Amino acid sequence: MGGSRPAYGRVRVCHTAGPFASLEPMDELYRDQILEHYKRPHNFGRLDSPDLEFEDTNPFCGDEQHVTIRLDDEGRVAEIAFDGKGCAISTAATSLLTDELAGKTREELLHLPKDFVLDLLGIDISATRMKCAMLGLKVVKSASLGQPAEWEDEGEAGSPDEAAADLGSL
Numbered sequence: 001m002g003g004s005r006p007a008y009g010r011v012r013v014c015h016t017a018g019p020f021a022s023l024e025p026m027d028e029l030y031r032d033q034i035l036e037h038y039k040r041p042h043n044f045g046r047l048d049s050p051d052l053e054f055e056d057t058n059p060f061c062g063d064e065q066h067v068t069i070r071l072d073d074e075g076r077v078a079e080i081a082f083d084g085k086g087c088a089i090s091t092a093a094t095s096l097l098t099d100e101l102a103g104k105t106r107e108e109l110l111h112l113p114k115d116f117v118l119d120l121l122g123i124d125i126s127a128t129r130m131k132c133a134m135l136g137l138k139v140v141k142s143a144s145l146g147q148p149a150e151w152e153d154e155g156e157a158g159s160p161d162e163a164a165a166d167l168g169s170l
Helices: 025-039 088-099 106-110 114-121 126-144
Strands: 050-057 063-071 077-085
Touching: 025 088, 050 126, 063 088, 063 126, 077 088, 077 126, 088 114, 088 126, 106 126, 114 126
Parallel strands: none
Antiparallel strands: 050 063, 063 077
């Protein structure tokens, strides 16, 4: 767990107009943070004997996330881990999210807004990338419920065939 690199090797990208098309200097810092969390995601792996567990996919680009959560005696997140395969935005968003969840109750997890994840990412996310960015949050909420979370449609379908320019030449 921890800093293990995902088994899927090179950077995967989803959809067309990537989130880094025109970057301001501050955006460069967030871009670097996203790439760091993609290459070395925090809390990557699976917990043995989790109290909560769920997995889901983004059918538009094939991202897959699986979350395991262990609760303490007070019903708060004691440990959390995730694994799966996904693009840089999906993996980084889930990595950043899992860093923030220790000590939260199931009820608090259920009430996390999508802006919480968007603020962690720190860059504007296009409509075609929104499902990528929100997959980890959706899976965490579903694990908290023990069933798929009701989820409004976030974003638009994109074409994986047009994804090559998404993060530049990483």
